[in-house]
Amino acid sequence: MTFDFGDYVDEAKMLQHCAPVFFIPAVDSKPSEIVANGTIALLDTGEKLVLVTCNHVLAGFHDYKLKQSTGCLCTVFDPYVRRPIVIDENTVIDADQGVDLAVFPAVPQSWPMGTKQFYRVERWPIPKAKVGDPVSFIGFPGKARVTTDELGDFRYAVFGFSVSAVSDTKFIITGNGPDPGTLQDNDGNIIPPIAKGGMSGSPAYVRDMRAGFRLAGFVQMGDSSSDDLFFTHASVLNRDGTLRR
Numbered sequence: 548m549t550f551d552f553g554d555y556v557d558e559a560k561m562l563q564h565c566a567p568v569f570f571i572p573a574v575d576s577k578p579s580e581i582v583a584n585g586t587i588a589l590l591d592t593g594e595k596l597v598l599v600t601c602n603h604v605l606a607g608f609h610d611y612k613l614k615q616s617t618g619c620l621c622t623v624f625d626p627y628v629r630r631p632i633v634i635d636e637n638t639v640i641d642a643d644q645g646v647d648l649a650v651f652p653a654v655p656q657s658w659p660m661g662t663k664q665f666y667r668v669e670r671w672p673i674p675k676a677k678v679g680d681p682v683s684f685i686g687f688p689g690k691a692r693v694t695t696d697e698l699g700d701f702r703y704a705v706f707g708f709s710v711s712a713v714s715d716t717k718f719i720i721t722g723n724g725p726d727p728g729t730l731q732d733n734d735g736n737i738i739p740p741i742a743k744g745g746m747s748g749s750p751a752y753v754r755d756m757r758a759g760f761r762l763a764g765f766v767q768m769g770d771s772s773s774d775d776l777f778f779t780h781a782s783v784l785n786r787d788g789t790l791r792r
Contacts, residue, residue: 557759558685558705564589564666565750566622567687567701568600570608573617574633578699582611586686587622588750588765589653591665594786596653598622598634600748601767602642605649609636623699625661632658640788646716646779647767650788666750668762673781676718676753676763680710682778684766686749704746707754708776716783718764720776751778 569584585604590597605620612618621631634651642649653665676682684706691702711721747767752760764778783791 558683561683561685561705561750561752561760562703563662563664565685565687566624566663567692567745568598568604568620568622568634568748569631570611571619571621571631572615574619574621574631576619577696578694579696581692581694581699582618583607584687584689584692584701584745585747586745586749586766588748589663589665590750590762590784591667592784592786592788593668593671595640595788596655596665597640597788598651598653599750599765599784600649600651601765602644602647602649603768604747605636605639605642606644612636623701624663625659627661628659641790643790643792645792646783646790648765648779648783648790650784650790652788666762668781670761671786673762673784674753675780675782676710676713676751676778678710678713680763681707681754682710682720682751682763683707683754683760684746684749684751686746686766689745692745713780716780717767718778718780720778750781 565586565588567584568587570582572580585600587598587600590599608620620634620636623631638652640650685703687701688704693700708720710718712719749766751764753763754760762781764781767777767779
């Protein structure tokens with residue numbers, strides 16, 4: 548698959564640092580029973596290995612578990628391993644509604660990781676994105692999820708835009724209407740804007756021709772790929788996995 552956003556994008560590397568996070572009724576549920584999904588980022592702070600997604604994903608799971616007491620919050624790293632990895636919501640390091648992030652400890656020694664790797668944050672505090680910066684992000688839209696009783700296929704999507712506005716904790720990419728040249732599916736086919744549900748928590752990177760890409764933020768909200776998209780600055784994350792309010 549190829550994706551052309553200047554000379555900057557390396558989606559294969561970005562894909563190594565994220566995974567789907569999803570709700571199922573029980574740990575032994577079939578893939579077809581997946582209720583909803585978001586995206587989770589794999590990060591190495593230099594002090595801890597952590598998983599980061601949106602707080603509203605965790606809150607949504609809590610709401611779901613009130614109705615389905617056996618519900619599980621899960622992820623999967625190795626597509627050849629059929630049993631999902633259960634994320635214990637009670638182990639959360641920090642979560643905050645205001646910045647809309649939730650951080651969990653990672654235990655890769657206990658998990659089948661496949662080709663997934665933890666993105667190493669080299670600079671602290673993490674630099675904020677600036678207006679005009681080229682940003683790319685990759686995640687797992689719920690509309691692209693394909694499941695049967697036997698198999699679950701979380702198909703990813705890659706986006707490339709420029710930052711339109713910034714605030715202390717967030718940056719925004721303003722919608723520019725349908726722009727099919729910004730999105731391709733797993734087979735390299737250009738597709739029209741899609742609903743963004745499932746992209747929440749996707750790590751976003753500022754593109755740099757010399758340095759490749761550096762973490763800048765996490766997808767927070769936006770109805771579709773052609774609407775305004777809001778991101779939380781990664782700078783709210785501390786080395787120990789806690790969040791700055």
